[in-house]
Amino acid sequence: MNIAVDAMGGDHAPGVIIQGALWAYSELGVNVTLVGDEDRIWKELAKEGKTGNGVQIHHCSQMVAMDESPLKVLRQKKDASIMVAFDLVKKGKAEAVVSAGNSGATVGAAVLTLGRIKGVERPALAGIFPGVKGNVVLIDVGANVDTRPNQLFEFGIMGDIFTRSLLNIDNPKVGILNIGEEGSKGNEQVRIAHDLFKKGPFNFVGNVEGRDIFSGDVQVIVSDGFVGNVALKLSEGMADAISIMFEREISRRFISKLGFWLSRRAFETFRRKLDYAEYGGALLLGVKGVGIICHGSSSSKAIKNAIRIAIDFVNNHVQERLEEGLAKFQSKGI
Amino acid sequence: MNIAVDAMGGDHAPGVIIQGALWAYSELGVNVTLVGDEDRIWKELAKEGKTGNGVQIHHCSQMVAMDESPLKVLRQKKDASIMVAFDLVKKGKAEAVVSAGNSGATVGAAVLTLGRIKGVERPALAGIFPGVKGNVVLIDVGANVDTRPNQLFEFGIMGDIFTRSLLNIDNPKVGILNIGEEGSKGNEQVRIAHDLFKKGPFNFVGNVEGRDIFSGDVQVIVSDGFVGNVALKLSEGMADAISIMFEREISRRFISKLGFWLSRRAFETFRRKLDYAEYGGALLLGVKGVGIICHGSSSSKAIKNAIRIAIDFVNNHVQERLEEGLAKFQSKGI
Numbered sequence: 211m212n213i214a215v216d217a218m219g220g221d222h223a224p225g226v227i228i229q230g231a232l233w234a235y236s237e238l239g240v241n242v243t244l245v246g247d248e249d250r251i252w253k254e255l256a257k258e259g260k261t262g263n264g265v266q267i268h269h270c271s272q273m274v275a276m277d278e279s280p281l282k283v284l285r286q287k288k289d290a291s292i293m294v295a296f297d298l299v300k301k302g303k304a305e306a307v308v309s310a311g312n313s314g315a316t317v318g319a320a321v322l323t324l325g326r327i328k329g330v331e332r333p334a335l336a337g338i339f340p341g342v343k344g345n346v347v348l349i350d351v352g353a354n355v356d357t358r359p360n361q362l363f364e365f366g367i368m369g370d371i372f373t374r375s376l377l378n379i380d381n382p383k384v385g386i387l388n389i390g391e392e393g394s395k396g397n398e399q400v401r402i403a404h405d406l407f408k409k410g411p412f413n414f415v416g417n418v419e420g421r422d423i424f425s426g427d428v429q430v431i432v433s434d435g436f437v438g439n440v441a442l443k444l445s446e447g448m449a450d451a452i453s454i455m456f457e458r459e460i461s462r463r464f465i466s467k468l469g470f471w472l473s474r475r476a477f478e479t480f481r482r483k484l485d486y487a488e489y490g491g492a493l494l495l496g497v498k499g500v501g502i503i504c505h506g507s508s509s510s511k512a513i514k515n516a517i518r519i520a521i522d523f524v525n526n527h528v529q530e531r532l533e534e535g536l537a538k539f540q541s542k543g544i
Numbered sequence: 545m546n547i548a549v550d551a552m553g554g555d556h557a558p559g560v561i562i563q564g565a566l567w568a569y570s571e572l573g574v575n576v577t578l579v580g581d582e583d584r585i586w587k588e589l590a591k592e593g594k595t596g597n598g599v600q601i602h603h604c605s606q607m608v609a610m611d612e613s614p615l616k617v618l619r620q621k622k623d624a625s626i627m628v629a630f631d632l633v634k635k636g637k638a639e640a641v642v643s644a645g646n647s648g649a650t651v652g653a654a655v656l657t658l659g660r661i662k663g664v665e666r667p668a669l670a671g672i673f674p675g676v677k678g679n680v681v682l683i684d685v686g687a688n689v690d691t692r693p694n695q696l697f698e699f700g701i702m703g704d705i706f707t708r709s710l711l712n713i714d715n716p717k718v719g720i721l722n723i724g725e726e727g728s729k730g731n732e733q734v735r736i737a738h739d740l741f742k743k744g745p746f747n748f749v750g751n752v753e754g755r756d757i758f759s760g761d762v763q764v765i766v767s768d769g770f771v772g773n774v775a776l777k778l779s780e781g782m783a784d785a786i787s788i789m790f791e792r793e794i795s796r797r798f799i800s801k802l803g804f805w806l807s808r809r810a811f812e813t814f815r816r817k818l819d820y821a822e823y824g825g826a827l828l829l830g831v832k833g834v835g836i837i838c839h840g841s842s843s844s845k846a847i848k849n850a851i852r853i854a855i856d857f858v859n860n861h862v863q864e865r866l867e868e869g870l871a872k873f874q875s876k877g878i
């Protein structure tokens with residue numbers, strides 16, 4: 211297996227990205243193609259004292275800034291690292307793309323280069339959250355805004371298949387993210403979606419609320435990408451804020467510091483649960499290929515873990531199962 | 545000062561609500577009128593061994609269930625406790641209403657009974673979040689869905705005035721909750737709002753993201769009530785989940801338990817920060833009177849603290865300052 215890594219995308223690119231790719235190569239035994247500026251990549255590899263051998267370089271002349279307009283990138287930067295990376299997947303030279311770059315451009319490049327799965331109007335990003343009773347998949351965490359009810363319905367189908375195939379959860383409960391449990395609650399978008407979902411080929415349990423993202427009572431939560439992205443970033447921000455506020459309290463008294471030191475192992479295990487680097491990134495569902503979109507400020511560990519998720523995605527045939535599931539549903543209709 | 549408390553509203557009403565009201569009376573020295581079924585209230589008071597003396601009862605014949613349609617309540621239940629409570633404010637017999645009941649019905653009853661402040665199309669709920677660098681006000685946390693850009697703009701004006709007057713923050717930074725910093729990001733609603741906000745009579749700093757709700761870099765964050773409500777409930781759910789997951793880790797090893805015991809004081813201080821009961825409830829801004837809406841599952845402490853916030857609201861003349869600010873702005877226009 212070979213994973214195309216966008217070496218130029220991310221706040222700490224290319225250094226940290228390349229470190230993550232090397233880590234994945236040595237720990238996971240996967241081949242990696244670093245896509246980006248050859249000279250800069252060679253320099254980074256030299257720093258790490260590594261060259262060649264399972265880590266290949268695919269040169270390209272352009273890169274995408276974090277705040278660049280995705281539309282502009284797609285039109286004008288055909289040789290940008292993210293475009294070239296997806297092109298490697300299209301040509302069968304790589305099985306998946308991992309990028310910590312401009313997420314709008316990454317989604318756009320995937321859709322443009324690979325094309326959408328039949329039956330999918332809008333590919334969506336699935337994020338994995340650590341719920342009390344187990345993992346929760348939130349879809350969409352930011353690929354789309356102003357999502358229409360039938361598109362939310364597609365997210366439901368994809369989220370269900372994804373959760374079964376990647377997380378091995380049998381018959382996951384699917385809910386719509388809303389501000390109350392009754393079907394009459396919420397904005398127009400989710401009220402109409404609620405009626406559609408009742409006819410869905412999945413275990414729809416009705417509306418759920420913000421708190422369910424961390425309860426784990428429901429395994430798939432469907433949401434517009436605007437709301438989902440706010441939820442994703444809020445939980446990252448809250449995890450950071452909690453760490454800071456907690457350390458502040460602990461450091462006030464010697465006895466607290468001692469206590470903290472004694473229980474530090476439990477802390478570390480616990481912190482890892484809340485660390486998005488453990489989950490690597492969000493998974494793009496609905497395109498003909500595999501794309502993992504990492505946080506812009508990803509560490510090398512996040513990149514390594516994203517590559518691990520990409521491998522799982524490929525090995526579990528999530529892509530094929532999404533295509534099968536959507537085709538089956540298409541032939542039946544709602 | 546006299547606070548009208550909806551004794552019949554909330555998952556644990558009337559018992560816990562009455563306990564909270566009694567607590568407020570004894571700790572804060574405020575008069576409280578319990579609105580609800582006289583017999584049931586007397587019974588609860590008898591249990592607590594308290595009668596009369598600063599805690600008065602105002603009987604009414606109806607109550608509102610948590611899942612009842614707000615519209616139906618407003619039309620058919622004129623003698624519901626929440627309607628009667630706001631009527632006491634309208635008649636000058638109470639300064640504020642505190643309710644843990646059906647929040648849709650509470651907002652509706654406030655608007656119908658008290659009327660809106662001139663210049664306000666949609667009253668909104670302000671929630672206070674404990675940011676790393678200080679409190680953050682998120683407005684709206686659930687009074688409205690499908691908010692129009694000009695209504696978001698009103699939320700900005702109200703949020704600014706509220707934050708200055710209740711939290712004593714001078715010239716607070718105001719941001720729009722979005723999924724990226726650039727003005728071109730997000731859904732149609734926030735893109736149009738971004739242009740309006742530039743002309744606002746407040747310190748607009750542009751778009752902010754989910755993580756800023758807990759950073760405290762910006763003090764006022766404006767959002768549609770759907771997104772705001774998901775954010776509010778997500779953070780409550782995450783705080784609970786973190787406590788549970790943390791305790792689970794701690795209990796695995798004796799040394800961790802010991803460490804936890806030594807640092808328990810720091811934990812308690814820290815937990816209180818994340819406990820919504822400390823903040824009492826969300827504040828309804830934009831109606832001609834004071835209304836505090838508490839979580840349905842509020843404890844007596846949450847009710848007591850909500851009454852304290854109501855007192856602060858009245859003493860700091862937030863209501864008058866909102867009216868003045870909106871009138872001033874109205875006369876100028878955008």
